[in-house]
Every structure is written in structure tokens, then in C-alpha cells.
Amino acid sequence: MTAKKTQFLIEDLISKIFQHQFPEGKLPAERVLAQDYGVSRYTVQQALNRLEGMGMIHRQRGDGIYIRRNVQKYPMVYNSATQIQYSTLRSEMLSLRKIKAGPELIRIFDIEASEEVWEFRRVRIMNYIKTQIETGYLPCTLFPYVDRESVEDSIQNLAMEQGYRISRFMTTYRPTQLTREEAGLLSCKKGEPAFCITSRGYLRDGRVFVHSNITAIHYECTYIVPFNKEVYLHRRNRHKEKDK
Secondary structure (H helix, E strand, O other), X not given: OHHHHHHHHHHHHHHHHHOOOOOOOEEOOHHHHHHHHOOOXXXXXXXXXXXXXXXXXXXXXXXXXXXXOOHHHOOEEEEOOOOOOHHHEEEEEEEEEEEEOOHHHHHHHOOOOOOEEEEEEEEEEEOOEEEEEEEEEEEOOXXXXXXXXXXXXXXXHHHHHOOOOEEEEEEEEXXXXXXXXXXXXXXXXXXXXXXXXXXXEEEOOOOEEEEEEEEEOOOOEEEEOOOOHHHHHXXXXXXXXXXX
């Protein structure tokens, strides 16, 4: 029950932030939030910890809880990984090797046919539970050296340590079912429902620095995006024209 209350509090505070219900950019104190929502201070603290982890708020000791500047102006996505403390996230590497890039990876990374890429596989562990299996690829031209420590830490951190500036990620979700191997790695049954998450990471200069496929269980994802009237009307009018 506490988890449901925490999730509701997170979603309701995000909703109120985007409704500009805190015009001074400051949330009520923990004690006030607990009273308003009829929950414990612990539940409030858990919700605020997650909002802080998402980058929506920051705390100033002795002063209060503030909404980060301009947070309402940009699309926002938060998922199962962003809702838990970073200290409880870790990875176990399954394999790491150099392989010759196939046609798909050649197109994704825009590299020559003779070039190699790093292929890594790892299990992602969240809150001490194995929840994801990731197979990822890194072009050797950008990453001449990759080791276990890098794979088990963070690919984003690896890129930043190389001096690269990360721009954005493009992510696609689709339903899938666990294979026998995946089920064994995640301590589940074969055929259980899961998400297949495909992602590309881009640098500021437009190059793709990582491509990965993730099979995830116990996964949730929430989007907060601005309404695009022009796109909506275009799709609606096109549909009407087809019906004529």
C-alpha cells in the first residue's frame, strides 16, 4: 500500500508542478505534504527522493524544497530506473568482445564495412532484483578500449570520460516475451511478458555512440510532453480526407 501511495504522490506533485500550482517555485514542507495527503513523513520523503533523482526538484537545507528552473518547459520521461536511488542500481557483465560490424550496425554507426564494434551483454539489477538484460554496441573508433569496469559502471560515464558530449537518446518500446535464456537470467518463467527497449545514444556532433537492446521486466514508463496542435490537426485532417 505504501508503494501505491508513494507513486500517487509522485504523479500528483508532478501534475501540480506542470499546472504551475507552486507559483513561487517552492513545494510545501514535508510535514505539510504529509498532512495534506494523509500519508506518513516516510512516504513523503520517498516521493521527494524520487523527484530529486529525476531532476525535478532540489533541496536547500534549512530553506526548503525548490522546483528546478525551467523544468515545466521541456518534455519529460521517467521510468522504473529513474525512480530508484542510483546507489541501488548496478550491472553484472555477461560478456564483452570485439566483433565485425554487420550491415545494421554499419548503418546505425555510419562506419566502414571493415570496422569493428564492441559488443557487451549485462544484467541490470535494481533494488537488488535482476530486471533487465542488455545487449549493447559501441564503435571501436570512438572507444578504442572498453573493460569490465566500464560495462558494469555506466556507458554514459564512459563516453563523458572520453570527452564526448552527449546530446539525446532515441528509444523505442514494444511488448515481447522472455526466452528460455532470458527467463533463466532473470529468475522468471519462459514466456512471461516483458518490454523490448531499443535505444540509440547521440553525441552533440550527431554521431551515434551506443546502440542497445534491452529486455526488461517490472518496467514502467511515464511521459509528460507538450501538446502539439499543428501535428494533431494535420493528422486529423488527413484522416478526414481519406474518409471522403
